[in-house]
């Protein structure tokens with residue numbers, strides 16, 4: 619239908635009767651047709667979670683609908699986002715020396731399999747500049763040393779502001795971000811940790827895994843908080859390994875898991891499928 623806008627409403631609030639009815643009535647009265655709906659009652663936290671995809675068939679924009687939804691948001695004390703599904707999130711990718719996750723995200727973006735814009739890639743090394751140049755994306759080198767961490771982060775802030783980035787993805791970026799930086803972008807920094815958290819936090823997780831003799835290794839995509847490797851988990855993946863495999867073999871197996879786990883986490887974030895639930899997440903994926 620001409621003028622139809624597809625939008626996504628994602629919300630959470632203290633659970634009570636009437637939430638679904640109130641939301642559905644508002645959308646119907648606003649000329650919107652619900653095309654997909656998922657919900658979850660968390661009995662432990664007492665919170666309700668819902669994600670609705672709908673078509674605004676009478677031309678009301680997402681901004682207009684968001685303003686109209688404010689009275690319901692306040693009545694039920696909701697945390698809510700209402701976004702035009704055609705508007706792509708502007709995502710800054712960050713990387714150090716290992717390019718497998720970056721390469722995967724750039725490829726998925728190039729074939730339109732990831733609903734994001736990538737204004738630039740920031741790295742603290744120049745190793746991956748040729749890969750980013752080949753993708754036709756701006757490469758920004760911000761070196762980091764123990765002495766320059768603060769000034770380097772100021773440069774990063776300027777890049778994020780100038781390029782109007784909403785989300786930062788650490789695609790094997792191996793520098794710890796400051797508390798202040800993390801607190802300024804709550805729920806908008808995603809990291810891929812190369813272990814099946816909570817196992818093997820910190821540096822060299824594959825060597826830790828080999829030394830422990832585990833039979834499964836994995837990777838974890840999580841939101842970044844000031845506490846290293848402790849942020850809310852978005853997605854995880856694992857693979858079976860054996861005594862025959864060296865740390866180098868484990869690293870090779872891990873590469874594919876890291877890339878696929880991070881790509882799913884970034885897509886779900888961009889599609890407003892992830893809703894924070896305390897220190898965890900509710901993920902309304904397609905399955």
Ligand SMILES: Nc1nc2c(c(=O)[nH]1)N[C@@H](CN(C=O)c1ccc(C(=O)N[C@@H](CCC(=O)O)C(=O)O)cc1)CN2
Pocket residue numbers: 788791792793794795796797800809810811812820821842843844845846847848849
């Ligand atoms: N505030 C946070 N920043 C970052 C996190 C995080 O969870 N919170 N995750 C890392 C990624 N990462 C593991 O997934 C990780 C990266 C780097 C280090 C580390 O100890 N780095 C040293 C420097 C290492 C070097 O120069 O090569 C450091 O920063 O001093 C630990 C974990 C990304 N940032």
